[in-house]
Amino acid sequence: xxxxxxxxxxxxxxxxxxxxxxxxxxxxxxxxxxxxxxxxxxxxxxxxxxxxxxxxxxxxxxxxxxxxxxxxxxxxxxxxxxxxxxxxxxxxxxxxxxxxxxxxxxxxxxxxxxxxxxxxxxxxxxxxxxxxxxxxxxxxxxxxxxxxxxxxxxxxxxxxxxxxxxxxxxxxxxxxxxxxxxxxxxxxxxxxxxxxxxxxxxxxxxxxxxxxxxxxxxxxxxxxxxxxxxxxxxxxxxxxxxxxxxxxxxxxxxxxxxxxxxxxxxxxxxxxxxxxxxxxxxxxxxxxxxxxxxxxxxxxxxxxxxxx
Amino acid sequence: xxxxxxxxxxxxxxxxxxxxxxxxxxxxxxxxxxxxxxxxxxxxxxxxxxxxxxxxxxxxxxxxxxxxxxxxxxxxxxxxxxxxxxxxxxxxxxxxxxxxxxxxxxxxxxxxxxxxxxxxxxxxxxxxxxxxxxxxxxxxxxxxxxxxxxxxxxxxxxxxxxxxxxxxxxxxxxxxxxxxxxxxxxxxxxxxxxxxxxxxxxxxxxxxxxxxxxxxxxxxxxxxxxxxxxxxxxxxxxxxxxxxxxxxxxxxxxxxxxxxxxxxxxxxxxxxxxxxxxxxxxxxxxxxxxxxxxxxxxxxxxxxxxxxxxxxxxxxxx
Numbered sequence: 001x002x003x004x005x006x007x008x009x010x011x012x013x014x015x016x017x018x019x020x021x022x023x024x025x026x027x028x029x030x031x032x033x034x035x036x037x038x039x040x041x042x043x044x045x046x047x048x049x050x051x052x053x054x055x056x057x058x059x060x061x062x063x064x065x066x067x068x069x070x071x072x073x074x075x076x077x078x079x080x081x082x083x084x085x086x087x088x089x090x091x092x093x094x095x096x097x098x099x100x101x102x103x104x105x106x107x108x109x110x111x112x113x114x115x116x117x118x119x120x121x122x123x124x125x126x127x128x129x130x131x132x133x134x135x136x137x138x139x140x141x142x143x144x145x146x147x148x149x150x151x152x153x154x155x156x157x158x159x160x161x162x163x164x165x166x167x168x169x170x171x172x173x174x175x176x177x178x179x180x181x182x183x184x185x186x187x188x189x190x191x192x193x194x195x196x197x198x199x200x201x202x203x204x205x206x207x208x209x210x211x212x213x214x215x216x217x218x219x220x221x222x223x224x225x226x227x228x229x230x231x232x233x234x235x236x237x238x239x240x241x242x243x244x245x246x247x248x249x250x251x252x253x254x255x256x257x258x259x260x261x262x263x264x265x266x267x268x269x270x271x272x273x274x275x276x277x278x279x280x281x282x283x284x285x286x287x288x289x290x291x292x293x294x295x296x297x298x299x300x301x302x303x304x305x306x307x308x
Numbered sequence: 309x310x311x312x313x314x315x316x317x318x319x320x321x322x323x324x325x326x327x328x329x330x331x332x333x334x335x336x337x338x339x340x341x342x343x344x345x346x347x348x349x350x351x352x353x354x355x356x357x358x359x360x361x362x363x364x365x366x367x368x369x370x371x372x373x374x375x376x377x378x379x380x381x382x383x384x385x386x387x388x389x390x391x392x393x394x395x396x397x398x399x400x401x402x403x404x405x406x407x408x409x410x411x412x413x414x415x416x417x418x419x420x421x422x423x424x425x426x427x428x429x430x431x432x433x434x435x436x437x438x439x440x441x442x443x444x445x446x447x448x449x450x451x452x453x454x455x456x457x458x459x460x461x462x463x464x465x466x467x468x469x470x471x472x473x474x475x476x477x478x479x480x481x482x483x484x485x486x487x488x489x490x491x492x493x494x495x496x497x498x499x500x501x502x503x504x505x506x507x508x509x510x511x512x513x514x515x516x517x518x519x520x521x522x523x524x525x526x527x528x529x530x531x532x533x534x535x536x537x538x539x540x541x542x543x544x545x546x547x548x549x550x551x552x553x554x555x556x557x558x559x560x561x562x563x564x565x566x567x568x569x570x571x572x573x574x575x576x577x578x579x580x581x582x583x584x585x586x587x588x589x590x591x592x593x594x595x596x597x598x599x600x601x602x603x604x605x606x607x608x609x610x611x612x613x614x615x616x617x618x619x620x621x622x623x624x625x626x
Contacts, residue, residue, distance in 0.1 A: 023517035025426075026422070027418055030482050030483060031422075038484040039441055039484055041456070046449055112339070118613070122608075123347045124350065125615075126608070134600075135601050138593055138597050254445060255447065289443065
């Protein structure tokens with residue numbers, strides 16, 4: 001009793017720094033517990049699974065070490081995986097730069113002062129709240145998941161028919177099918193690009209706010225044209241966010257459940273091929289990580305940081 | 309001209325001013341066209357949704373009906389609501405998704421604050437894990453997580469958590485739910501941007517760290533909270549991947565929307581194999597979409613102003 005009281009009267013003599021460090025651990029402790037059990041352990045498990053033959057019976061997971069067999073199977077044997085992978089990579093490759101450029105362009109426009117700006121911003125951020133959900137799958141015409149493909153063309157705005165009709169209306173007949181396919185591809189992609197750039201526009205807009213007004217005034221005094229202003233002032237200031245947005249876009253398209261690789265993985269999940277799926281997921285993840293790593297490394301040399 | 313030269317402007321300067329004037333006149337038109345066109349691309353599906361959800365299905369085959377339905381009806385909405393199992397579905401969604409998204413906002417705020425304001429050993433490594441959380445696709449860890457929840461516990465004592473709300477709540481409470489890494493990052497950036505003086509004042513007055521956080525920092529971070537809250541609710545509301553993995557028969561709005569076809573056929577025509585033309589089905593599908601996004605739209609419209617302000621002020625960009 002006595003000793004306890006004594007202890008209480010004599011608080012542990014920790015320095016201010018040490019105490020703050022303890023507080024720090026206190027604040028992140030909840031997350032730390034969670035991240036070990038709901039992130040790191042599953043991550044490690046799936047890594048191990050990718051080298052194993054996994055069978056699951058009544059609550060038990062049986063592992064049999066098979067080395068690189070799963071990876072070999074995914075790349076060599078699986079009929080669809082490599083195709084899906086190619087398709088996804090290619091699409092990400094050409095769409096990501098487009099999305100980043102487009103969202104920067106829109107953000108610059110939305111940053112100007114004009115009537116109805118608030119409304120325009122609200123409209124352009126709208127995809128942020130819709131594009132991650134199943135509603136997007138319906139409105140983008142991807143109705144395959146719900147069982148009928150025919151309805152698709154009625155649901156999208158730029159259906160091939162409409163473009164065809166427009167061409168006929170304009171008196172352009174007999175264009176090669178190639179041309180029509182190209183036009184509809186481009187117009188289709190306007191839809192998907194606009195709908196995929198909500199968060200990016202938002203981030204760029206926030207970045208544009210960081211440009212100090214002194215820079216703007218100086219440019220005006222010197223008589224810079226809008227074009228020069230963009231390249232000499234705007235661009236350097238937002239360049240770190242070009243990288244951020246680039247990474248975000250890549251991750252967003254890679255983790256989207258509607259992309260071909262993800263569909264393949266989800267389909268195999270229903271067959272309980274856990275080992276194979278883990279191998280596929282890791283291969284896929286490895287490719288993203290490498291791509292992001294290379295780009296970050298290259299970009300870091302060109303980016304302008306005001307501080308640090 | 310005379311006047312301008314009187315002001316002492318050179319030919320070059322006059323040219324510059326003239327070009328500037330012309331740009332000022334033309335640019336707004338150009339801007340309007342671009343914004344209008346692209347805005348239309350965004351709003352089109354919503355307008356189409358509203359137009360379709362209130363018409364009879366026969367109108368879909370009527371070539372004269374484009375936007376304004378000929379036979380206005382609320383039946384389709386009612387049938388869709390019925391097929392989606394309202395209001396039960398709504399309550400499930402509110403309880404599961406919105407509940408855990410709220411938990412996640414709080415836990416991510418606490419974690420983000422810890423990373424932003426305290427120096428401790430291993431901080432860089434731990435923050436690296438946060439970045440990893442953003443990078444790793446949820447699909448990579450979904451399966452092991454499933455088997456982990458299936459036999460949840462330590463040693464010999466395990467329970468099956470699949471189909472219980474805990475599969476959503478446990479990760480959310482511990483800041484490891486849907487896109488938690490991103491939320492931690494936003495909070496960290498934001499708290500880093502707040503002035504340190506207010507905190508130090510609180511410390512000197514003998515306020516504990518946690519109390520400082522709750523009473524001093526949180527009120528100052530309302531913009532960040534709003535932003536993350538909106539994101540969190542939206543991501544949880546729209547999620548069907550995680551809920552489809554951990555639940556066999558629970559019905560959230562997103563899951564119901566994905567299975568709307570079968571549900572509708574069963575409810576309306578008594579059999580799954582009923583044949584309705586895909587064109588006519590659009591009516592119900594769009595109604596389903598409208599139902600599932602209306603709550604989000606309302607939330608968005610209410611928070612929109614603060615949300616945009618919050619983004620401008622918060623150091624999301626830090």
